[in-house]
Amino acid sequence: xxxxxxxxxxxxxxxxxxxxxxxxxxxxxxxxxxxxxxxxxxxxxxxxxxxxxxxxxxxxxxxxxxxxxxxxxxxxxxxxxxxxxxxxxxxxxxxxxxxxxxxxxxxxxxxxxxxxxxxxxxxxxxxxxxxxxxxxxxxxxxxxxxxxxxxxxxxxxxxxxxxxxxxxxxxxxxxxxxxxxxxxxxxxxxxxxxxxxxxxxxxxxxxxxxxxxxxxxxxxxxxxxxxxxxxxxxxxxxxxxxxxxxxxxxxxxxxxxxxxxxxxxxxxxxxxxxxxxxxxxxxxxxxxxxxxxxxxxxxxxxxxxxxxxxxxxxxxxxxxxxxxxxxxxxxxx
Amino acid sequence: xxxxxxxxxxxxxxxxxxxxxxxxxxxxxxxxxxxxxxxxxxxxxxxxxxxxxxxxxxxxxxxxxxxxxxxxxxxxxxxxxxxxxxxxxxxxxxxxxxxxxxxxxxxxxxxxxxxxxxxxxxxxxxxxxxxxxxxxxxxxxxxxxxxxxxxxxxxxxxxxxxxxxxxxxxxxxxxxxxxxxxxxxxxxxxxxxxxxxxxxxxxxxxxxxxxxxxxxxxxxxxxxxxxxxxxxxxxxxxxxxxxxxxxxxxxxxxxxxxxxxxxxxxxxxxxxxxxxxxxxxxxxxxxxxxxxxxxxxxxxxxxxxxxxxxxxxxxxxxxxxxxxxxxxxxxxxxxxxxxxxxxxxxxxxxxxxxxxxxxxxxxxxxxxxxxxxxxxxxxxxxxxxxxxxxxxxxxxxxxxxxxxxxxxxxxxxxxxxxxxxxxxxxxxxxxxxxxxxxxxxxxxxxxxxxx
Numbered sequence: 001x002x003x004x005x006x007x008x009x010x011x012x013x014x015x016x017x018x019x020x021x022x023x024x025x026x027x028x029x030x031x032x033x034x035x036x037x038x039x040x041x042x043x044x045x046x047x048x049x050x051x052x053x054x055x056x057x058x059x060x061x062x063x064x065x066x067x068x069x070x071x072x073x074x075x076x077x078x079x080x081x082x083x084x085x086x087x088x089x090x091x092x093x094x095x096x097x098x099x100x101x102x103x104x105x106x107x108x109x110x111x112x113x114x115x116x117x118x119x120x121x122x123x124x125x126x127x128x129x130x131x132x133x134x135x136x137x138x139x140x141x142x143x144x145x146x147x148x149x150x151x152x153x154x155x156x157x158x159x160x161x162x163x164x165x166x167x168x169x170x171x172x173x174x175x176x177x178x179x180x181x182x183x184x185x186x187x188x189x190x191x192x193x194x195x196x197x198x199x200x201x202x203x204x205x206x207x208x209x210x211x212x213x214x215x216x217x218x219x220x221x222x223x224x225x226x227x228x229x230x231x232x233x234x235x236x237x238x239x240x241x242x243x244x245x246x247x248x249x250x251x252x253x254x255x256x257x258x259x260x261x262x263x264x265x266x267x268x269x270x271x272x273x274x275x276x277x278x279x280x281x282x283x284x285x286x287x288x289x290x291x292x293x294x295x296x297x298x299x300x301x302x303x304x305x306x307x308x309x310x311x312x313x314x315x316x317x318x319x320x321x322x323x324x325x326x327x328x329x330x331x332x333x
Numbered sequence: 334x335x336x337x338x339x340x341x342x343x344x345x346x347x348x349x350x351x352x353x354x355x356x357x358x359x360x361x362x363x364x365x366x367x368x369x370x371x372x373x374x375x376x377x378x379x380x381x382x383x384x385x386x387x388x389x390x391x392x393x394x395x396x397x398x399x400x401x402x403x404x405x406x407x408x409x410x411x412x413x414x415x416x417x418x419x420x421x422x423x424x425x426x427x428x429x430x431x432x433x434x435x436x437x438x439x440x441x442x443x444x445x446x447x448x449x450x451x452x453x454x455x456x457x458x459x460x461x462x463x464x465x466x467x468x469x470x471x472x473x474x475x476x477x478x479x480x481x482x483x484x485x486x487x488x489x490x491x492x493x494x495x496x497x498x499x500x501x502x503x504x505x506x507x508x509x510x511x512x513x514x515x516x517x518x519x520x521x522x523x524x525x526x527x528x529x530x531x532x533x534x535x536x537x538x539x540x541x542x543x544x545x546x547x548x549x550x551x552x553x554x555x556x557x558x559x560x561x562x563x564x565x566x567x568x569x570x571x572x573x574x575x576x577x578x579x580x581x582x583x584x585x586x587x588x589x590x591x592x593x594x595x596x597x598x599x600x601x602x603x604x605x606x607x608x609x610x611x612x613x614x615x616x617x618x619x620x621x622x623x624x625x626x627x628x629x630x631x632x633x634x635x636x637x638x639x640x641x642x643x644x645x646x647x648x649x650x651x652x653x654x655x656x657x658x659x660x661x662x663x664x665x666x667x668x669x670x671x672x673x674x675x676x677x678x679x680x681x682x683x684x685x686x687x688x689x690x691x692x693x694x695x696x697x698x699x700x701x702x703x704x705x706x707x708x709x710x711x712x713x714x715x716x717x718x719x720x721x722x723x724x725x726x727x728x729x730x731x732x733x734x735x736x737x738x739x740x741x742x743x744x745x746x747x748x749x750x751x752x753x754x755x756x757x758x759x760x761x762x763x764x765x766x767x768x769x770x771x772x773x774x775x776x777x778x779x780x781x782x783x784x
Contacts, residue, residue, distance in 0.1 A: 039587065086770040092587060093519045093728075097720050098769060101762040104717055114753045241594050248591065296609070300602045307599025314591045315579065 001284055004146075006274035012148045014267035017226040020161035021047075021219045022265065025243040026250070026258030027168045028215030033244075034252035035176055036208040037188035039092045042083065042099030043243050045106045046216030048235035049075050051224035052110050052119060058128035060118050065131040069221060076217035080210040088205045100237060111232035124231030125224075132225055157226045164222065165259060168215055173255045175211070184208055185253075219243075245310050251323030260321060268309075272302035366393065367417040369468070375427045377463060379410070379438060381471040383418040385449055393418030394449070394475055398441040403434065404460075413444070428466050435462045438471045445475065452476040484750065486628030491746040493629040497704065499742025500642035502715070504697035506722040506734040507649060508690030514666035514729035515686045517586050518576065521593040523694060523719060524712030525600035529567055530560035530695025531702035531711055532604060538615050553615050557641075557699050564695020565688040571596075572687035577680065597713070604709040614706045638700045645696060646735070649689070653731060662686055666729060718745070718758065721765040727778025736776055740764070 057068025250261025534556030726737025
């Protein structure tokens with residue numbers, strides 16, 4: 001068993017693009033769920049809008065990447081308005097069902113054969129990131145040799161990604177400390193009390209939905225830039241659930257919660273993957289007999305553990321690692 | 334007397350017809366294609382054999398024109414099939430001339446016999462690059478000419494298919510709605526209860542060999558019953574081990590919802606661990622000839638499945654309406670503390686609801702698996718539709734789940750008239766959002782429930 005490669009692979013992912021993308025998506029969910037109490041189960045839909053708008057601007061219509069990026073953010077706002085108008089007056093679980101349905105509508109529509117000439121069907125989109133690639137200042141691999149190491153383009157994405165995450169954290173920090181943020185948190189605790197103080201609860205919820213959705217779209221944009229070629233399966237319902245797991249692991253309603261959660265999540269996922277891949281490798285014995293687990297099954301163990309972990313986390317430590325149980329009484333309204 | 338005799342003989346004739354239709358595997362094959370003559374020259378031939386596969390038959394198709402051309406559309410050689418369906422056309426030039434070129438083989442569908450058509454009407458041309466020295470073999474499967482049905486007839490046929498799916502959806506939706514109504518849990522792991530039923534039946538089917546009762550093969554029937562029973566047991570165990578302790582320690586509804594998401598991810602991957610990722614079908618999964626009733630075309634299996642679902646739904650609804658336990662269930666759904674104060678054992682009622690809801694979900698899973706095959710994601714894939722049905726009809730109401738399922742199931746099928754098939758689920762979800770815009774409590778829901 002090669003522990004060093006398992007750990008260095010896991011670190012690579014925990015500090016690399018995957019963790020960045022899910023940290024950003026979870027920062028958005030933190031705004032929705034952690035601070036406002038909105039159950040947005042369609043974050044994958046915001047990510048898809050971000051990725052597909054930007055990429056199709058270049059790959060399909062031959063326009064500028066930067067114009068596509070700006071339009072992607074604009075469309076995320078439109079999506080938030082579209083989802084919020086019918087549901088924000090309703091109980092939390094209605095928003096959950098409508099957002100999860102909207103995310104699936106988006107995924108199945110962009111993946112359809114009918115719109116293949118625009119969005120590439122199940123093959124998705126590629127060759128759109130040249131303008132971003134040209135800005136890459138790195139020409140050689142970067143990192144700590146033997147521990148973590150990224151190819152030049154990946155490292156460029158990592159640098160840009162963590163910068164965006166840092167800015168998003170700073171923005172969240174400033175927003176939730178402001179009077180505006182206090183209103184959000186009071187909506188989470190008692191919506192009716194806030195309404196009785198003359199605040200426009202609906203408007204605040206809508207603003208929160210838009211800001212969190214923008215973070216989600218940014219996550220999708222980064223994911224597209226990093227993968228350089230992507231397809232609809234990246235924006236399935238499980239993507240949203242994984243982002244929630246990151247958020248709850250780190251601690252909802254904490255500025256750094258989603259970031260810590262995402263780093264830990266990807267470390268653990270890749271650690272389990274590496275461990276069981278090696279444990280079932282015939283070259284190592286195999287440690288786990290093949291009648292019990294083969295290589296295909298080994299790749300599932302991480303998700304089995306993850307599902308179990310999400311349950312146990314929610315039952316025994318709903319505030320996650322950084323959270324404060326008194327602040328966050330997660331419940332339906 | 335005469336009439337009765339006539340009727341009896343008709344019945345016998347019908348039975349005979351059915352038996353022969355089911356019993357004989359295929360009609361006696363006509364003469365097979367002639368072997369192309371052996372030769373020893375320096376050419377490459379384009380060969381093939383056209384067979385008429387209508388009604389599981391295998392007859393030669395003579396007199397069909399086949400053209401071989403190059404990629405620019407210039408014809409190289411043309412010929413017709415002989416009386417055994419064979420065509421054997423020599424490409425002009427020597428082997429060396431022909432090697433590396435690409436040929437397009439086109440069938441002239443106008444020369445096909447009356448009533449026949451290509452199995453795949455789009456595939457009139459086959460393209461191949463010649464990169465070996467051997468002869469090239471092409472085939473065009475020929476089958477029934479597609480019936481051109483009017484939009485109306487298509488709509489009615491689709492409605493019938495949609496009704497079958499609706500009934501299966503309704504069982505799952507009723508289970509979800511009952512559990513939601515009594516416990517307030519929005520159960521994202523409900524899809525896995527559906528898959529569980531299909532999986533149990535599959536295991537029974539695979540492990541037990543053939544189960545016979547009075548000479549009849551009842552393997553799948555046993556599997557269906559096992560899915561119902563073990564599905565119910567699974568639901569009971571889940572409630573006892575997980576949901577009841579959570580309710581008792583006062584875990585919030587949203588926290589429980591997140592727990593159910595974790596459970597869904599956990600179970601779905603365990604299922605894949607056990608059964609692999611490929612689609613499964615039951616051993617008695619045969620596709621017998623469908624029977625037609627006007628424009629409606631259904632397989633006998635679909636009819637049996639729909640009838641079983643209908644019976645189960647009616648029994649469930651009658652039980653909820655008239656039995657003591659059913660009334661207690663509705664009382665708990667209305668107001669748990671009030672129900673408890675009248676002496677109803679709320680935990681016991683919820684246990685029963687879990688058994689019933691999970692059993693119904695398991696049954697819908699195995700019946701879905703029977704009609705279309707299944708994989709480890711069967712339930713997860715339709716979970717959103719189940720949610721849509723329940724929300725559309727009105728969360729937590731019994732009739733709402735049924736009405737919602739009917740609308741969603743029918744809409745999905747009928748929408749294929751004007752929507753591409755791949756977007757039919759999308760259409761149903763759009764309907765869900767549209768209805769919520771106008772009537773957020775759902776069609777049969779009470780306004781106060783959404784407060």
